[in-house]
Structures are given as C-alpha cells and as structure tokens.
Amino acid sequence: MRVSQTIRLLLVVAVAYAIVELGIPAIGALMKPGTWPVVPVHLVRLYLFFIVIVILLYAAADEERWSRVRGDFRFFFGAPGARIARTATIVAISLAGGYGAYDAVRPRFETPPELRAVHPAPPSSFSIGGKMYDLLTLDNPLRADKQNFAGDVKAGAAIFFKQCFFCHGDKLDGRGLYADAFHPPPANFRDIGTIAQLQESYLFWRIATGGPGLPREGGPWMSSMPVWHRFLSETEIWQVILFLYDFTGHAPRAREP
Numbered sequence: 001m002r003v004s005q006t007i008r009l010l011l012v013v014a015v016a017y018a019i020v021e022l023g024i025p026a027i028g029a030l031m032k033p034g035t036w037p038v039v040p041v042h043l044v045r046l047y048l049f050f051i052v053i054v055i056l057l058y059a060a061a062d063e064e065r066w067s068r069v070r071g072d073f074r075f076f077f078g079a080p081g082a083r084i085a086r087t088a089t090i091v092a093i094s095l096a097g098g099y100g101a102y103d104a105v106r107p108r109f110e111t112p113p114e115l116r117a118v119h120p121a122p123p124s125s126f127s128i129g130g131k132m133y134d135l136l137t138l139d140n141p142l143r144a145d146k147q148n149f150a151g152d153v154k155a156g157a158a159i160f161f162k163q164c165f166f167c168h169g170d171k172l173d174g175r176g177l178y179a180d181a182f183h184p185p186p187a188n189f190r191d192i193g194t195i196a197q198l199q200e201s202y203l204f205w206r207i208a209t210g211g212p213g214l215p216r217e218g219g220p221w222m223s224s225m226p227v228w229h230r231f232l233s234e235t236e237i238w239q240v241i242l243f244l245y246d247f248t249g250h251a252p253r254a255r256e257p
C-alpha cells in the first residue's frame with residue numbers, strides 16, 4: 001500500500017481526537033456518575049492543534065519516514081490512480097467549509113443568552129441640568145436631620161402614593177396596578193435583593209435617571225422606570241428614598257470604608 005504512512009499518522013490524529021472528545025468526558029462521568037461533561041470547542045481545537053504539530057514533528061524527525069510521507073502526498077496529488085480519492089477529498093473539504101459558513105450566518109431563533117444585569121455598576125458621577133453628582137461621596141442629606149426625619153418620611157410617602165405606587169405597588173412589593181404591563185417588572189422593594197443591598201446614592205441615581213439612564217448591561221429589555229428628575233426636586237427624591245427604607249424596614253447599604 002502506497003499511502004500507508006500518511007494514513008497511519010491520520011489515524012493517530014483521529015484516535016487522539018476521540019480521546020479528547022470522549023475520553024475526557026468519560027473520566028468526568030466516572031468521577032461523577034450520571035453526568036457527561038462537555039469539553040469546550042476551543043479547548044478541543046487547542047488540543048488538536050498541538051497533537052497535529054507533534055505528529056508533524058514526529059514525521060519530519062526521521063529522513064526515511066519524511067520521504068515516505070512526501071511520496072504519499074506526491075502520489076495523492078499527482079498519480080492518475082488516486083483520482084477518485086483526490087476528487088472525493090476536495091469535494092468533502094469544500095462541502096464542509098460551505099456548511100461551516102452557512103452554519104455561522106444562518107438565522108437562529110433562540111433567545112439571546114445575554115441576561116439583563118438588574119443592578120448594573122453605576123457611573124462614578126452624573127449630571128442633571130448642569131449640576132454634577134459624585135456617586136462616590138453622595139449621601140442622603142436628610143438622613144442626618146433627625147429633627148425633621150418624621151416629616152421627611154411623611155412627605156416621601158405622599159410622593160410615593162402619588163407617583164410610584166401604580167407600578168411599585170401600595171405595599172412596595174412591585175405588584176402595582178400596572179405592574180403586569182411591564183417587562184422587566186417594577187422592582188419589589190420588600191425583597192432583600194433590591195434596596196436592602198443598595199446605597200442611597202445608587203437609588204438617587206436610578207430614580208433621577210430612570211430606565212433611560214441605565215447603562216447597556218441594563219438591557220436588553222426596556223425599563224419603564226420614568227426619569228424622575230423631570231418631575232421631582234432633588235429634596236423630593238431624597239424624601240421618597242427615606243420613605244422606601246422606613247416603610248420596608250430595610251437599612252441602606254453602608255458605604256465601604
């Protein structure tokens with residue numbers, strides 16, 4: 001057989017590929033029965049790349065072996081007897097390449113894997129009407145004012161039940177009258193996953209700039225949260241924040257020292 005040397009080397013590549021693709025998951029299945037881990041495609045390609053390099057080095061390391069491989073290639077590409085094999089190989093490679101291109105561009109209908117970041121990182125500062133707010137140092141100025149605290153919470157409650165409860169609900173649980181119309185749904189402030197783990201400056205930023213103020217990670221859905229700095233004064237926003245914490249009993253997240 002003329003092409004035996006090259007075919008033997010190709011068989012070694014195929015066996016190595018089978019070990020990567022099936023052997024590694026099999027070890028995983030032995031360690032944790034009932035599972036079949038998947039080797040990432042990029043890792044498989046990386047392994048194959050090195051395997052092919054090593055096999056080429058092995059073939060080239062010996063003059064006699066290398067000249068046999070060269071002879072195989074000359075036979076395959078030149079000899080009339082190898083015509084069918086040659087044509088079949090070229091057609092197969094073209095078809096595989098064509099399918100790869102088709103597979104890469106064909107439309108898919110699965111939902112995109114990208115998930116919305118519910119609490120995206122805030123900017124370090126933002127400005128409203130020319131006034132800059134530095135989120136790293138911003139604090140609720142009303143919280144220190146113990147004398148007017150009760151009055152501020154009451155004013156915040158009035159704002160909430162005038163402006164926010166349609167969406168965030170009269171129990172602050174995100175189940176307002178309009179809640180079902182929105183995707184993403186309005187935040188549930190009683191849940192420990194929302195205001196309880198956020199700083200007041202973060203709330204200020206979110207309330208003032210609303211859904212349109214969210215950075216890209218806040219997508220892919222459109223938040224219906226309004227841009228409240230157009231309707232509320234700075235003091236009113238701080239008052240409604242006081243109310244949210246007072247009503248739910250949560251404490252705002254402390255600033256890291």
Ligand code: HEC
Nearest residue numbers: 163164167184185186187194195203206211223224225240
């Ligand atoms: C039209 C419906 C609507 C109204 C009215 C509304 N919100 Fe929202 N709000 C949302 C939605 C939807 C979200 C969740 C999506 C998002 O984070 O933007 C949200 C999110 C928030 C968040 C972020 C919570 C978090 O965990 O990140 C705060 C704070 C908030 N709203 C406060 C308010 C306040 C205060 C008012 C009233 C002044 C108000 N909202 C009025 C729809 C509304």
